[in-house]
Amino acid sequence: MTISVRKVAAAAALSAALTASLAGCGGGFGTKDAGREARLGTPAASAPAASAPGAAAASQSPSPGAPGAPPAGAPGKAPTLAPGPNGLTPVFERAKQQTDKTVALTFDADMTSDQGPRAAGGERFDNPQLISTLRSLKVPSTIFMTGRWAEEYPDQAKAIGTDPNFEIANHSYSHHAFKSPCYGLPALDGAAARADVDRAFAAFRQAGAVNTVPYFRFPGGCYDDPALRALSTAKVTAVQWDVVSGDAFAKDPDAVAEQVLAGVKPGSVVVMHCTRSAAPVTEEAIQKIVPELRKRGYRFVKVSELIGT
Numbered sequence: 118m119t120i121s122v123r124k125v126a127a128a129a130a131l132s133a134a135l136t137a138s139l140a141g142c143g144g145g146f147g148t149k150d151a152g153r154e155a156r157l158g159t160p161a162a163s164a165p166a167a168s169a170p171g172a173a174a175a176s177q178s179p180s181p182g183a184p185g186a187p188p189a190g191a192p193g194k195a196p197t198l199a200p201g202p203n204g205l206t207p208v209f210e211r212a213k214q215q216t217d218k219t220v221a222l223t224f225d226a227d228m229t230s231d232q233g234p235r236a237a238g239g240e241r242f243d244n245p246q247l248i249s250t251l252r253s254l255k256v257p258s259t260i261f262m263t264g265r266w267a268e269e270y271p272d273q274a275k276a277i278g279t280d281p282n283f284e285i286a287n288h289s290y291s292h293h294a295f296k297s298p299c300y301g302l303p304a305l306d307g308a309a310a311r312a313d314v315d316r317a318f319a320a321f322r323q324a325g326a327v328n329t330v331p332y333f334r335f336p337g338g339c340y341d342d343p344a345l346r347a348l349s350t351a352k353v354t355a356v357q358w359d360v361v362s363g364d365a366f367a368k369d370p371d372a373v374a375e376q377v378l379a380g381v382k383p384g385s386v387v388v389m390h391c392t393r394s395a396a397p398v399t400e401e402a403i404q405k406i407v408p409e410l411r412k413r414g415y416r417f418v419k420v421s422e423l424i425g426t
């Protein structure tokens with residue numbers, strides 16, 4: 118694909134214009150503040166994919182059955198990062214090893230705790246065609262899912278969470294903010310934030326998803342030191358991104374594809390969405406992004422593989 122400078126510029130402008138609209142989609146650039154210090158980029162430990170479920174990993178990883186831990190029967194433990202200063206939750210944005218041509222496509226499956234009536238009215242917060250396309254293209258992916266989404270679409274959550282092509286990470290239960298202000302999202306205090314994470318993991322287990330990993334993405338991408346401190350006992354690694362796709366509310370799949378292709382570097386994490394109503398052209402964009410990146414020599418991996426390098 119030939120990258121059009123005009124289209125890339127237009128896509129970038131679109132992304133900037135939509136940043137405020139991404140409040141419910143976790144696709145903004147995020148607010149890091151002093152939490153930047155927690156971004157160590159150092160794996161605490163990793164376990165081979167063939168490790169027996171429950172095999173010992175880093176002490177920072179939760180034990181089976183603990184909040185955020187893969188349930189019994191899940192694949193080998195996913196690597197996590199060591200805690201940041203003063204035990205803050207670590208933050209991962211891009212692989213420290215930036216010479217291998219690997220890239221992680223991540224998809225936020227967003228649904229807030231109060232959107233049930235909209236779903237009942239016919240609004241679609243899922244995107245089964247996108248998942249089908251990722252399967253057919255054999256693209257390993259990480260789905261950052263809210264607990265409310267798993268409750269609304271339990272069959273899909275189970276299908277994704279039992280497919281070795283995917284891993285499910287935590288995007289909170291309610292999709293409320295863990296730091297305020299955050300694009301107008303209602304905010305949770307420390308205790309409520311911690312409980313919200315646990316509730317999401319419980320929703321995944323209830324749906325029957327087993328390929329869960331101890332990773333968390335802040336709603337809106339907004340966090341600060343108090344937010345990182347509130348999650349420290351959850352033993353998760355917070356996962357941000359270095360490439361914004363601009364797919365939220367976009368109408369032009371070519372513009373989304375070209376923005377991603379212009380931004381990807383070795384070790385990149387791309388943020389996209391798995392929500393038809395809020396990101397209607399993502400599946401079309403993927404059909405353009407995947408073959409072009411493969412043509413450029415890139416290999417698609419889950420976030421767990423990037424963190425483990």
